[in-house]
Amino acid sequence: MGQADQIAVDVIIPVYKPDEKFHHLMKKMGQQSIRPANIFLMWTQGKTEEDEELQERYKQVEGVTLVPILPEAFNHGGTRNQGVALAKSPLVLLMTQDAVPKNAFLIENLIAQFAEEEVAAAYAKQLATIEVGIIEHYTRQFNYPDQSQKKTKADLQRLGIKTYFCSDVCAMYRKSVYDQMGGFVTKTIFNEDMIMAAKMIEAGYTVVYAADAKVWHAHKYNGKQQFQRNFDLGVSHRQYKEIFSGISSEKEGKKLVLQTLAYLWRKKRIDAIISLIWQSGWKFLGYQFGKRYDKLPLWLIRMASSQKSYWNNGKG
Numbered sequence: 001m002g003q004a005d006q007i008a009v010d011v012i013i014p015v016y017k018p019d020e021k022f023h024h025l026m027k028k029m030g031q032q033s034i035r036p037a038n039i040f041l042m043w044t045q046g047k048t049e050e051d052e053e054l055q056e057r058y059k060q061v062e063g064v065t066l067v068p069i070l071p072e073a074f075n076h077g078g079t080r081n082q083g084v085a086l087a088k089s090p091l092v093l094l095m096t097q098d099a100v101p102k103n104a105f106l107i108e109n110l111i112a113q114f115a116e117e118e119v120a121a122a123y124a125k126q127l128a129t130i131e132v133g134i135i136e137h138y139t140r141q142f143n144y145p146d147q148s149q150k151k152t153k154a155d156l157q158r159l160g161i162k163t164y165f166c167s168d169v170c171a172m173y174r175k176s177v178y179d180q181m182g183g184f185v186t187k188t189i190f191n192e193d194m195i196m197a198a199k200m201i202e203a204g205y206t207v208v209y210a211a212d213a214k215v216w217h218a219h220k221y222n223g224k225q226q227f228q229r230n231f232d233l234g235v236s237h238r239q240y241k242e243i244f245s246g247i248s249s250e251k252e253g254k255k256l257v258l259q260t261l262a263y264l265w266r267k268k269r270i271d272a273i274i275s276l277i278w279q280s281g282w283k284f285l286g287y288q289f290g291k292r293y294d295k296l297p298l299w300l301i302r303m304a305s306s307q308k309s310y311w312n313n314g315k316g
Helices: 020-029 049-059 076-086 106-115 134-143 153-164 175-180 192-202 223-239 250-266 270-291 298-304
Strands: 009-015 038-044 064-069 091-095 119-127 149-151 170-174 206-216
Touching (some): 009 076, 049 064, 106 206, 119 134, 119 175, 119 192, 170 175, 192 206, 250 270, 270 298
Parallel strands (some): 038 064
Antiparallel strands (some): 091 170, 119 170
16 A cells, blocks of 8 residues: 555554553554554543653653543543544554554454445454463354455344444444444443444444454453353343344354364363363353343343443433
């Protein structure tokens, strides 16, 4: 892509208690073959002296705008909407603070997907780091294969819920279409990215999985954390049943478990098979409870959810 063909992009990153991954991310942003026009750090304020020092440090970086967010005001969709509203470029890149670009071509490879007018969003391949273990490595490869893919409404029967899959860990949006869709929903515990992708696809646009745009991003969750994350996933699917009710996500989950099981068996990793069964049980229970959250008492919902503050105003 020549200089004349380049489209400007602004980057929005919600930040809370950043660690070394965030500093690596910011360093990599400065090394991109196509540099962002602006970076907006939506910084949920901590109360420590270290956090204040970091805020002051990044306020001095050229091209960076730090937007302070009160902890009680943070919202997965709303905070990102606030950042996108500040953006002036035709493309906006949403990232999380722990997604580290693999190389200098992340932005360039994502921008390249927007050569076609019908493309409304493109998301990157997520690579697992060494410490997360064999199960998460296989899961990442399952969800983020080596082959890029364009997804439209015509793919719903073939791909099911994966048609709507998109991740704000690292996703670029055409701002005009994003605005046309009304931005991210602000009342959601999870999945603001998939809900946006679903709206775009239903409106006739294309969402692209760009396998050559790569970030390091993975987590190693224990059983309780798996339960809580999948509880929140179930909640979002229940709250937006008009999007998700006609498409089975359990089928895709079973496929992942069975393929992972076969892979671990071939590798003779009995220890990992036991761990997979344990984790899958917690995931299944969490998701099933989440889909029925409206029938549960609020105290139990708070225990089951990873997003405690989301429930401050009741069940919603």
